Each structure stands twice: as structure tokens, then as C-alpha cells.
Amino acid sequence: MSGRLRIQWLRIRVGQETWQQRYDLDGSLVAVVGPIDRGKTSMIECVDFLFGRTVQFRGAVDQRLRAVQAQIQIGDGTYRVTRDRDHPGTVWVEEADGTPVGHFLLRSQDEKPSWSTWLLMRLGLDEMFASVRLPGDRRLSFAEDLLPYLHIRQEDIDRFVVRPPSRTTPRLAVFKLLLHLTTPETERLAGAITDTRNRITLQRRKARDLARFLRSSDATSEKALDAELVTLREREREARDVVARLRAAANASATHMAHLHRQVDEARARLSEAEDTVERDHRRHQEARSKVKALRDSLSHVDAVEDVEPCEREQLTYAFDACPACRQGLGERVVPPGHCGVCVLPLPGAAVEAERARLRKMEEAAATALATADQDLRGSGEVVRRARADLDTARQRVDQHLAASTSPHVDAIAAATGELAALSAQISALTRLRAPHDQLRRLERDTERDARKLKEMRERHLQLSAQLVRPGDALERLNSLFRQIVHAFDLPWATGRARLDPETWTPLVDDQDFGQRGGGSRTAVSVAYSLALLLYALEQPADFHLPHLLILDSPQKNLGRNSHDQALAARMYRWMADYLQDRAAALSGTTSGQRYRDFQLVIVDNAIPAEVRDSFRPTVTFDEDTGFVRELEHPHGPPLPAEQLRFGDDVGIELGSTA
Template sequence: MARDFFCERLVLTSDGEVREIDLAHPVVCVVGPIDTGKTTLADCIKYALGLRVAWREVPGERLQTVTLFVRIEGMRIGLRRSLVRDVSNVELLDSNGGGVEEILDVEPKPDSDRRVVGEVLLDLLGLGEMFAPPSAVALLGSGARLTFEQLYAMCYLTQDVVDGTESVRGKANTTQSYRTVVELLLGLTDGPMRVLTARRDELSRTLSELRRQAETINAFLSGSAADLETELARSHDEEHAALQRLEEFKGRMRAATAHADPLRRRVQEAEQVLERYRRAVTDGEHTLGRLQQKVKELIHQRDNGPGRCSPCPVCCADLTLRPVPEGDCPLCLSELDPSVLAHALHAAQDALAAAERQLTEQVKAHSEAQTAWEQARIELDARTREEISPLAAQIELLAAAHATARTRTTMLERELEPHRRLAELHRSVQAAEDELKGVREEIRTRKNLLAGRQTTLGEFEEHFTELAGSVGLPGDPGARLNHSSLLPQVRAGNLTKVGHGVRCAINVVYRMAFLSYALVTGATDLPSFLVIDSPRKNVGYGDDDQELVGRLYTHFLDHIAGVRSGGALRARPHQIIIVDNDLPQLPKRLLDQMHTIELTRDNPLVP
């Protein structure tokens, strides 16, 4: 049934002033000259609901905050939104105390855990599951989500839309989303059907993509997959056999190497001994040379006496001319003792003889170590030549054979991969086709369950044509419903085939039909709320236009009030806000139904 959506109060703050507008009436008419704020009032309602607004220049500069108190399905809430601070959120207010209960985001934010105002409004209307079923959203993401903005476009006939043609659906709605919204509101579809339809569309797209990929791969394939599989199996066998042979010889190599390890250790030990004796011989030769030089110097000193010492080792003075007595030391001028020099010479000659004997022994040991090392090396080389080298050569050949087999296997696998991918695609296509078949069967079953709702569409179309006929459109254009787009059309085609005033009247009647059908039958989930901006101005001011707009207002208000031919009044909650320059001549009974807000240039909406 129709959803209760009723604006009760609008509070505007601007430049330190506060203005409160009473909207708590079923029919509200806002009238006044151009640029007094009529459309701005409708924009303020829209802005407080978290929707986008293209502000007119002056009100947009003066306004600071907009607060709307609204009743939704019996729950009263307040919505406050700033124009000068953070415009990306809306404050949810307690309608009694006016305190802030929650901060709502205007649009979804990836890094925010706050709720979105449009989703809160849909939930309050009981339409959240219908407009954004979780399973469909999870399946198709945002493509399956209808928003509050698209629903509100059904409740707000803007000034540019009221003069339009197919744009009657509103800028928030695409052709597809508008049709979906109408079908949901009239019950021609439901949440489960949307999920099934989303899955069907997703499967259809997936099938198309899989078939395209399969055709692309198939166009470049040559040869038989079975032949390639046979060749690949043979190549795998060859590779496996080569690998087994290679591992066998590697094992034999490890065994032969282990058998030769004692010889290697013997060679290493001999090398260490040889190196040790080599260093000892080198050190002995160095010691022997040093001692030989010392003996030579002492013999020369014994035979020729001590040589003069100059310059002085302390002060570097020239001592060559200093007189040195015979038999005295040229350095300290002390008397020399020949026996001390003879003793030093004898000691140096003994040390030299000992060094010669030790060097002879070291040379002999080095020669023996050299012989031992060479013998060990000869034995190791013989073992390597007889056992290890043939195995190494065979391993090299086997490694080459295995690499060749592996390369061939890799090439065959690469050549076979597109065939396998194609086979996988065929399996995926078959699975998708089977699932799509099942989904289509479920859709047919669901359509049968919803088949009775087609009666609703027929009733709604009849209701619309009846209202259009009762208005008395000039020339009897034959207003009817386009079953493809669910938009209004005329006998000659789309609305561009008729004049400006008739086009405007048909658009108003079309929206009136939705609301009055909801109020009279309760067979729709449309919110019982409608804003129409400037119908009189858009119809025109000629005599015929005046008569047409008078009939339009009369029938509109009669139907909205629930007055039918039988005179039975339907007490369903509803609200209509009409914005226009002025009102046509209307009967008193209709004027009494209205709450009129008159704006003037001296008393505009936003001071």
C-alpha cells in the first residue's frame, strides 16, 4: 500500500535569522512572483533529504542550515543539513527534543562506518530490501542498487521536467532504473525477481564473454589435442627415463667419490706437511744468511780493526776527524779487548754451523714430504682417471639428454595449453548454460506468481487515461501508457507530437495518476507525497490555457483528496506541495482544502 511520507515543518537559518514554515497540511500551495523563493522551498526539502541541489544564487548565498521535520510511516524525525560547514553529512534529529541522534553520510564513503541518509529513508519507508536486495547487490554491486534519489524523482515533478517529454522520469533515473522503480512500486516485480534478473543478466554476460574467448582461442589453434596429448605423454616418458638414468649415474658418481675420499684426505694431509717443511726451509735459509753475514763482519773486524763511526749515532755530528788512539773503540774510545771479539766470532761460527746442519735436515724432510705428496697425487689421479672421469662424462651426456627431453615437454605443454583452456571454457560454458536455464525457469515461475500483478498495470493505465480524459485535453490527443518505457505517450507517438501546454498537462496527470491510484487502491508502494513545480506557468496564460489549468487543478485536487464519482472519501495520509506563480480560479471547496503560503518580494522565503 501507499507509504506514509509527510513533511510537517521546515526551518531555515540565514544570516542570523530563523524562519519556520508550517507544512503540516495535506495540500500546500506556495505562490508568489518570480524570485521569491518558491522553487527554493522545494529545493530545501530535497536538500534536507540528502539529495543534490543546484541552488539559485541568492538563496544559496544567504542560507546557512536547512532543517526538515518529516513523518515517515508513523515515525517523526528531523533532518538538518548545513550549507556552510560539512555539506557531506546530515544530522538525524530527535523530533521532540531536537537533539542530534546520529550523523548520516550524504553519499557512501569507503572509510566511513556511518549510515547513508538515503538508505535510512528507504528503510523507514520499508523499501530497503526492495530497492537494494543484498543478494543482488552482492552479485552485481552498485548496478543492482536503486537509491532514494531515484524514488524521490517519482515524487518531485521539477519545473524543467514538468515541461519535458520522456524526461518526466527525472534526471536521477535512467531509462532502465525508471522502469524498474515503476515496476517495483506497482508490484510488477519484487526483490526475488530482481535477484533472479540480476543473476540472469550476469550469466548472459558471462556466457557471451566465455564464448568470445573460446572463439578467439579456436581461431588460432591447429592440430589435434588428442595427438598433442599422446606426444606429450611420450615426451614425459622420455624425460622420466632420462632423469632416472641421470640419477643412477649421479649415485654411482657419489659412490666412486666416496671411495676416493681417503686418497683425497691423504693428498690434503701430504700437502699440509709439505707446506710446513717448505716454510721451515725458507726460515732456515733466512737464518743461515743472517749468521753468515754476522760471521763475515766479525772476521773483517778481527782482521782490519774496528771502523770509524761517523756520524755520531746520537747527535749526528761528523766524527771522521776525531783522533782515536790505536787499540781503542772508535765509538766510546775505550780500550779494546781482543779476546772478547775472538769469543764473539767463535760463538757466531758455532751458531752458523748449527744452522747449516738444521737446514740440511729440513731440506731432506721437505724432499721426503714432496715425494709423499707426489705419490699420493699420482694414486688419486689414477683413481679419478679410472673410475670418476668416465662417470662424469656419462653424467654430462645424460644431463644434456634430460634437458632436451624437458625442453620438448615444455614446448608441447605450451602448445597444448590453449587446447586445455578451450576445453575448460567449453566446460564453463556448459555450466553457465545449465545455470542460466535454471534461472530462466525460476524467472518463468516467478513471473507466473506475479502474473496477477499485470492486472495492476492495466488498472493503472485505465486510471491514467480516465484522468487524462476527465481533464479535457485540447484536441483529444489520446494519452496512454507506453508499455515498453512505462512513460506517457499520445496517439501520435511521444509527447513531442503535442503542444507545450498539453504536454505539461499530461505530465502532471501522469504523476497525479500514480499518487491518486495509490490513495484510492492502496495497490502501490509509492510514498504518498508529491511536489509539482509551476504547472500553471508551464501550461500557459491564454484563455484556453487558463481553462485547461483550471480543470487540471480541479481534477487533480479532487482525486488527491479521494473524491470519486460515488463521493466516498478515502482517508489515506497524503501530502501535495504545489509551487506556482499564482492559482487559477478554483471552487471554494478546493480552496478550503489548501494551506496557502504566499511569498512576496517584500517577504521572500529567504530574507
């Protein structure tokens, strides 16, 4: 696990493609100095923006800034990081040589780590932070919970220590994790203990409310409900048996009804067949009658034209079946009067007699066929009458069975089913009344089970807590470092009694907490506290996992320009410059010395005392003509044009004089 976190350089984009020149920040002691309103704080807020904070930029920076890019050393790697204000939910990461690493969302999605998780993984803190569950099921993050230890902001440096009082819970959670006063397993177990304890409290409250409700009325008496349910369930069983018997009888009746319906269908089929036969016989009868009539008409014509001259005879139509030679049909052929119906030649006298004989023979055959067709028609008509009678009989049987058997079964089944439904509704209503008793039993069982589980988890938590670093050891070392720094600062009117509160881990100077001191004194105490944490992380990295980066914005805030306040500022800066450099030199060649070379302390201030100014390299300097956003002539807009002042009588008029 490496606590290295250093910003090597930073640059901004002020248009769609225009990246400004880099600001070099690669050093252990770095200063950003210049007059007020030059963008010093905005520059450091760009670092926060890169690390995932939501930053409200101001003035010209807010209007012109489009993206921020920096190269950072974190853990064992060096990366180029970019965050675009047009896509603020995503951070792009590359290796120092430009090889893409990936893009990371500020909020985790699916299985891909978020930007906060990626940063914590590089520092070896991801498992620690993931183990803590804050109120509202919120998780610790780099930007919201770790960054406040690393960047003491200008507006906060004299207001509170690291986090406001409302954020004490996450502040302490991070502090204890970093100080190894807890472990991921301990935190997960503590979260499970809290959840189980809350669940037990909720279950007991519900159980009390249920018990109070159930005791409030005899209608909810468990014994009375159980007795009534037994009676109703017995009646329900009997009603089910009745319904089953009725449905069985109805099924038997339905089987016979189906048989009767089949008989109706069969009778209807026989009637349809008989009606088809009658129709065919009727057609044959009509055809035979027409043929007989035609032959008789032919005979009448033959008799009528026998004595008439051939030229005066009417045209006759003879019905011959076919030509005797070729057998072609001659039935529709029109023959001139007195001519042969076959050869169409004039008929001699003997031929007329022969034709008459032939027609009579054909007429006799046609009459015989007509008699046969008439007999067949009467026979098929009788068959139709009998088939229709059979159908009527079958239908009557269906109606009789329906009236005698099916309808009574339907009524009986409806009545029995209605009674069964009423019993089931009563049972359902009583079961709902009985449900609170069952719920009460479940709550009691679940509470007993969770209580046993809670006891086991507390015993395990005690075992794990015994293996942790003793708070007293860490507190003693931090107190020593804090006292050393406060003594070096030589706070006015302070007696030198400086320590950390063992409950809140916040600074006490002369037994006064942070809020009880004056503004300038609070600033100095806040600086001393943050420097003590940084020193402890550098000297005891195995016991304190705070990253080795500290940004102090306005460490002279609320210090006046008088000699006493300026002397205090000089002592603060002298200690930061001399102690850290001397310590790095003393530990040169050792592992601790390497850590003192890798740490980074960034100071943002209007000016640095001249005697230590050379100790801060690199130094980013802004002046009256240059600010954070380069080549910006009027950061807050063009000035108003000069206005000519008026004198004499005009002045009185302009001021509303009544003279």
C-alpha cells in the same frame, strides 16, 4: 513498512555561520508561489540536494548558498538533515531533539550504509532496491531512481513521464518493485538468469571461434598433437634417466675428488708446520753462532791485553751469563780493560789465566750447541723438502683426476641436459597447441553445466512470478484512478479515453502517447499521472510502496493566459484541493484517513487560482521584493548606471553616419 515522507521545514545557510529563517512546509497541501526568477525552483532543488541529487544551482543561489538543512518525517521517525556544499559527499543526520544519528556518505564505503541506503531503510525499500542490478552493474538509488517519482521538475514536466526514454529500464524496475509486480528474490533471480545467459552466450561464442581455429590446420589436429606428445614424452623420460646416471657418476667422481682435496689440505698443513720448525731452528742456529763468535772475541782480547799496562788496556766486553752471587745477567756489561768481568776489579796475573780458562770452557760449550743447532737445522730443512714434495704429489693427483674423470662428466651432463631441455621445449610448445582443445572441452562442460543451472533458475522464476500480484489487477485500478483525474481535469478535445500502456506503464489519452500531445496538454497529463500514482499509494499501500510525497513544479507550464487554459488550470487545482481534502474527511478515523493526513503535496507555481488558494496551508509566498535568499537586493548583480540618450547630429555620428 511506512510510506510517510514529509518535509516539515527548510532553511539555508548563506555564509559560514549565518542560517536564515526557516521556511515552514509542514502541511498536506503546500504551495510555493511568486513571480518568475524569485527562487521558487531553487528552493525545491534544495530538497533534491538534501536527498542526494547533484544540483546545478543558478545565479545568486549558486553564489551564496553554502548549506541546506531540513526537518523531515520519514517512515516512523523525524530527523534533522544537513548537507554542506563545502562537503557535498556527506549528509549529517540528527534526531529532532538534536541527538546525533550519524553522517552518511553519498557513496557507500566499507560496511557503513550510504545516504541512499539509509533513506531506503527508513521507508522499508532497501532490500527491494538492492536486489536489482541494472546494465553496467549499476544499483538503484533513492536520488537517481525513486526521487523522480516524487519530484516532477519544472524542466521535465512536459518533456517525459517521470524519466527520459533513455532511463526506461530503471524507471520500470522501480515501478514494478513499488507495485509488487516483482520481489527482491525474483529480481535477484532475474539478475542471476541474465548473468548466466550472458555467460553461456560468451562461452558458446568462444567455443565456436576455437573450433574454427582448430579445424583450420592439420598442425592443430588433436590426434596428431597427442601422438607427437606421446613420442616426445617417452624421449624425455629416457633423457631424464641418462642425466640421472651421469649425475650419479659425477657425484661419485666428486666424492673421490673431495678425498684428494683433503689430502692436498693435509700436505699443505704438514708443510706449514715444517716451515715453522725450520724457522725456529734457524733462529737458534744464529743465536749459537753469535755466542761462539762473542766468546772467541773475548779470548782474543784477553790474549791481546795480557802484557799491556792496566791503564793502557782497551775496554773489553765479557759475555757472562750471570753474576755467581746474585745470578743477575751480565752478558751486556762493559768491563774496563784488565778488570774482572764479575767484580770489575783489576785482574791479577793469575786471574787473567783463570778468565781465559773460563772463557775457553764457555766457548767449547757454545761450539757444541752450535753444532747441535746446525744438525737440527739440516734435519728440519729435509723435513720441509719432503713435505713440499708430498704437496706437489697431492696436487698432481688432483689435476690427473680432474682431467681423467670430472671434465668428461661435466661435458656429458651438459650435452644430456641440453637434449632434455630441447625435448621439454618441444613438449611445452605442443602443449600450448594442445591447450585450445582442453579449453574447448572446458567451455563445453561449463556451458552444459550453466545450461542446466539456467533451466532450474527459469523454473524457479516462473514459480515465484506466479505468486506475484497480477499486473492486470494493478493496471485496472490505476487506469480507473487515472481516468477519474483526466475526466475531472476535462482536457480540451479529449474524449475521456485514458489508460496506462500495459507494457511501459505510461499514460495514453485518446490512444495518444505522451509525446504526441501538445505542450500544455502534456503538462496536465503528467500531473494526472503522478496524482494517480499518489492516490494508489494512499489507498493501496500494501500493493504500492510509493512514498506519500509529491512535488509538482510548474503544473501550469505551457498553459496560456486565455480563458480556456486558465479554466483548465482552475479545474486541475480544484480537483487537487477538493478531492484530497474530501477524501481525508470521508476516511477520518480510519487507517486510510491517517495516510491522507500524513501525505504531502507541494505545488510550485507563479500563482494559484483564487478559489482554492486557502486550501493550501502553509503557503510560501515570494514577491517582487523578497525571494528565496532573503535580504538580497540585487540577485543578479547591481544594475548598470543610466546612460543619457543622444539626439540631433550626435545620433547620426554615434550610429556611424557618413553625413
